[in-house]
Amino acid sequence: MPVPFLAPLGVEHPLVQAPMAGSDTPALAAAVSGAGALGSLGCGYLEPEDLLARAAQVRASTDRPFALNLFVLPESFAVDEAAVARIRERLDALMAAEGLDVRTTRPARWAPSFADQFAALCEARPAVASFxxxxLDQARMRELRRRDIRVVGTATTVDEARAWEALGADAVCVQGAEAGGHRGGFLHPPEETLVGLFALVPLAVRAVRIPVIAAGGIMDGRGMLAAEVLGAAASQLGTAFLVCPESAAAQAWKDDLPRAAEHRVGTIRSFSGRAARGLVNRFVEAMRPFEHELPPYPVLNALTAPLRRAAAAAGRGDLLSEWCGQAAARVRPMPAAALAGTLADEYRAARQALAG
Ligand SMILES: Cc1cc2nc3c(=O)[nH]c(=O)nc-3n(C[C@H](O)[C@H](O)[C@H](O)COP(=O)(O)O)c2cc1C
Structure with missing residues (x-):
């Protein structure tokens, strides 16, 4: 089945490797694209020069199309200094109690400038840009069009899918409640957007004409076919690729995924200040009493960054933001090209079996 919008770019399989800021790598994206799917690089945390360097690394390894992904954020935001001071005390006390020799520091900037990141993305000129x-605003949309960059917007509700269509996006990636990582929506409070993929895909397909990409809890080719039967044009898988050797996820995190019980994969705000799905571990439990004091994203994300780095270096998965989808226990560690090939084979076999 040729995938609308992806097939004309030369992508053979209805499979997108999810951008995973902080965990994907140029080697991962290049391997997936090289295998005939669409590899992605999550650039949300990168300064412009790093975005350009990483895009160049993908290009050095493959001439296949790939996607770059950004978080659409304001250039500035209010910071509640008292809340920052309070949460730093809580976090520092937790690290001390856990025996990790690291303390929060105030970063020079809370997050890279979106305007600068966007300019670098335009310069890098990937086949696909996802957000x-x-x-996006209309001027930026025109800028991408002018450069012949296809646009995929993330939606967690039908309203958001409609908003991306109205803006002129080429496709919309609907993120079900099952999905690992941050909630990607923007119109509604995250706790109202935890809509299961089985409900969300057909609702979105009915509401928009652009191709719908399904994301959340899909771990194999049967799941990809199920999404297609519900009307999706392609599937976007994140967690499945986290355990590949090319992924930059910490080893302790990779080790914890196969034993993740689905009811312990929760919606968490205490690492970043923004709702995200991951393992409910020691850090999450310890921060529960302070949930009402958390500064919003990106402030808390920046404050916990050194702590997460130290936890990873110390092999302390229990203190790390172990993002993953609800089906994490079904991960299959193998090289990314092999995983993309396996998923495509399984999808084809499931499709043939269904056709009888
Ligand atoms: C570790 C991790 C990091 C993620 N980072 C991003 C990101 O930078 N940008 C983005 O649009 N989505 C990101 N996502 C969400 C994915 O796009 C996708 O919605 C999700 O992985 C699908 O669910 P699954 O993990 O169960 O496959 C991330 C997901 C994970 C697991």
Missing amino acids: AFGL
Whole structure:
């Protein structure tokens, strides 16, 4: 089945490797694209020069199309200094109690400038640009068009899918409640957007004419076919690729995924200040009493960054943001090209079996 919008770019399989800021790598994206799917690089945390360097690394390994992904964020935001001071005390006390020799520091900037990141993305000129956390403005949309860059917007509700269509996006990636990582929506409070993929895909397909890409809890080719039967044009898988050797996820995190019980994969705000799905571990439990004091994204994300780095270096998965979808226990560690090939084979076999 040729995938609308992806097939004309030369992507053979209805499979997108999800951008995973902080965990994907140029080697991962290049391997997936090289295998005939669409590899992606999550650039939400990168400064412009790093975005350009990473895009160049993908290009050095494959001439296949790939996607770059950004978080649409305002250039500035209010910071509640008292809340920052309070949460730093809580976090520092937790690290001390856990025996980790690291303390929060105030970063020079809370997050890279979206305007600068966007300019670098345009310069890098990937085949596809995908966006989460917000809606682009029309001028930026025109800029991408001018450069012949296809646009995929992230939606967690039908309203958000409609908003991306109205803006002129080429496709919309609907993120079900099952999905690992941050909630990518922007119109509604995250706790109202935890809509299961089985409900969300057909609702979105009925509401928009652009291709719908399904994301959340899909771990094999049967799941890809199920999404297609519900009307999706392709599937976007994140967690499945986290355990590949090319993924930059910490080893302790990779080790914890196969034993993740689905009811312990929760919606968490205490690492970043923004709702995200991951393992409910020691850090999450310890921060529960302070949930009402958390500064919003990106402030808390920046404050916990050194702590997460130290936890990873110390092999302390229980203190890390172990993002993953609800079906994490079904991960299959193998090289990314092999996984993309396996998923495509399984999808084809399931399709043939269904056709009888
Ligand atoms: C570790 C991790 C990081 C993620 N980072 C991003 C990101 O940078 N940008 C984005 O649009 N989506 C991101 N996502 C969400 C994915 O796009 C997708 O919605 C999700 O992985 C699908 O669910 P699954 O993990 O169960 O496959 C991330 C997901 C994970 C697991």
